[in-house]
Amino acid sequence: MGAVLAVAIGGAFGSVARFVVAQGAQSWLGSAPWGTFTVNITGSLLLGLIVGLSAHRLPMQPWLRDGLTVGVMGGYTTFSTLMYQAMRQFEDGLPLAAGVNLVGSVAVGMAAMLLGLAIGRAA
Secondary structure (H helix, E strand, O other): OHHHHHHHHHHHHHHHHHHHHHHHHHHHHOOHHHHHHHHHHHHHHHHHHHHHHHHHOOOOOHHHHHHHHHHHHHHHOOHHHHHHHHHHHHHOOOHHHHHHHHHHHHHHHHHHHHHHHHHHHHO
């Protein structure tokens, strides 16, 4: 039951953080895809950092690790929003922008995940 509660509470915090960061990025960078991109990349970095730290430097109770990874980071990242925005770009006659949004999010997200994992392991 502790893990379920940790995931639920973490999800609430992650969702609020997603809203705040996406809104901030959109007001600073312009359009909606940049807010989602920012959230997904920072989420990938943070997820890698949490996994790296919890596995190598900062052992965590399973309920805490689940609360942070599944809860906070699951509530924070926005894969479904990425899909929606890419579909909208495609429908708006911007197939190149949709492709760059999708490929860039996945490629840069993976790079950020690997960077966060490396930082977490080295800390």
